[in-house]
Amino acid sequence: MKRLLLAMSLALSLSACGFHLQDGASIPAALTGMQVEGSGPAGGSLAQAVARALERDGNYQQKTGPVLHIDNAGISQRVISISPASGAALEFLNTLRADISVVGADGKTLLPPQPLLLENSFSFNSASPLATTEQQNAAQRTMLRQAAQQILARVLNSPRFREAKP
Numbered sequence: 001m002k003r004l005l006l007a008m009s010l011a012l013s014l015s016a017c018g019f020h021l022q023d024g025a026s027i028p029a030a031l032t033g034m035q036v037e038g039s040g041p042a043g044g045s046l047a048q049a050v051a052r053a054l055e056r057d058g059n060y061q062q063k064t065g066p067v068l069h070i071d072n073a074g075i076s077q078r079v080i081s082i083s084p085a086s087g088a089a090l091e092f093l094n095t096l097r098a099d100i101s102v103v104g105a106d107g108k109t110l111l112p113p114q115p116l117l118l119e120n121s122f123s124f125n126s127a128s129p130l131a132t133t134e135q136q137n138a139a140q141r142t143m144l145r146q147a148a149q150q151i152l153a154r155v156l157n158s159p160r161f162r163e164a165k166p
Helices: 002-015 043-056 129-156
Strands: 035-038 067-082 089-103 109-123
Touching: 035 043, 043 067, 043 089, 043 129, 067 109, 067 129, 089 129, 109 129
Parallel strands: 035 067
Antiparallel strands: 067 089, 089 109
């Protein structure tokens, strides 16, 4: 029960965090107006999370902007711990996989395709079906926000764009 409460409080505290550029820095000129496109089972949700993070920092998508591709995005879940007494699943591992790349408005590759892997473990009592669905959804929303942060950090910290910052 203590682990459940700890996991839930951690999830709630993480849900309030969002990606913000450090020290009010701006998006490099080469990425201004960046569009975000996603494919795969979780591609649309992940693309929306990235687009929201960009909008919070003042970057709104433009049809003439570069395109951040999030391809083959998917979230899988597996059981990593089972109660010996009840046989109920206690701990789970969510894994998000995707490939990211950035293509300029002129069609030139700005960031070559690279894999993204994010794993989060969480626990809850799987014998309580009402809590199970909401906890799984909350864990996946948290994972999407974390993945959006990782994607933007990776893109903005790419040597090509670090040099281009004003």
